[in-house]
Amino acid sequence: MDYKEKEFIQLLNQNQKIIHKVCNLYMNWQEDKEDLFQEITLQAWKAFSQFRGEAKFSTWLYRVSLNTAITYFRKDKKNAFIASVSEIPELTIQSERDPIEDKTKAMYKAIAALSKIDKAIVMLYLEDYSYADISEIIGITANNIAVKMNRIKVKLREATLKNFERI
């Protein structure tokens, strides 16, 4: 293993949660998540020679991961199937329900149903990136990000309420 590869693996190891999060948000099946994880890793490795350290590695990795996830389309019908399945409320066999846990599940389901672009914005927002930073990663103005984020929040509020009633 050469020095560059070693450096890359170390940085990737320290920041792997970013790729895991992106895979979990964009894919529903374990097999698909693993495939996307590999695709992101390979893409990041290919682009690593151009990484000059001007931005933080985590921000750079977010950019690579989101670009790969957004342009990644599965050929099989698994995702089409899961999209309809995700509408079905999960069966809960817990005797005592935790309202916070239920709310989180309902919100998570609402986020999973967002479009690929909206998911990317939400993901960066959840990581506490400023609108200016998000705008740099997405490639639209910070004002536009703010407008989009407000709309997404309204969408999520409504969808979460619906999901919560079903749980």
Add this chain to the structure above:
Amino acid sequence: MELDDLKGLINQKLMEGSPTMTETNLTLLLKGKASSVISKIKKSLWFEIACCALVVPLFIGIAFFSSQSSLKIYFGLFGIIFIPFTLIFFYLLKKIKEFDQSVLPIKENLQQLIKMLEDFTRRYFQFNMALLPICFLVALFLGYNEKEPIVVLDNLIDKLKVTKSLYIGFIVGYSIAMLFGLVYLTKWYIRKLYGKYIDQLKILLTELKED
């Protein structure tokens, strides 16, 4: 139920069920094969380049060593035509490699990817279509000027009592049918390979239009 209230919990949930990879696992992943559209196009371009590398010397060889002048012209012409094709394939490959190594903002990445795919499919269609008239017209011209009679064909024409006008009509009809058939088939094939993917990318890009 606001997103901001559940930020921490959602962040935790996004990590659920993700096994931590060791450095050894990550190193092994680097030896895997990519399955993105860009890597498929790269493979496709390498295939085209390999075909050209095989065809160019073969055709030029036939042109040099064949005793029939029509074969010399036909294969010689195609051998030469494939040389600029090879150079264009290398150029496309270089462009795709550059794009593959860049990390652009999402919007720009989508724009570039769409442009690259559209460029690639357009060139692919143009190459196929450019070969068609050359193929037909050169073959027709050479066949017409061939001094040696094609005995099998002459016998068949005599047997079927085909008149000259019927014969020409058949050739014209056949050429038109082949032309339309091949244009349709090539368009269908390109659409099947990349059309749906380009459409999906365009939908994503529409979402990023500034309000």
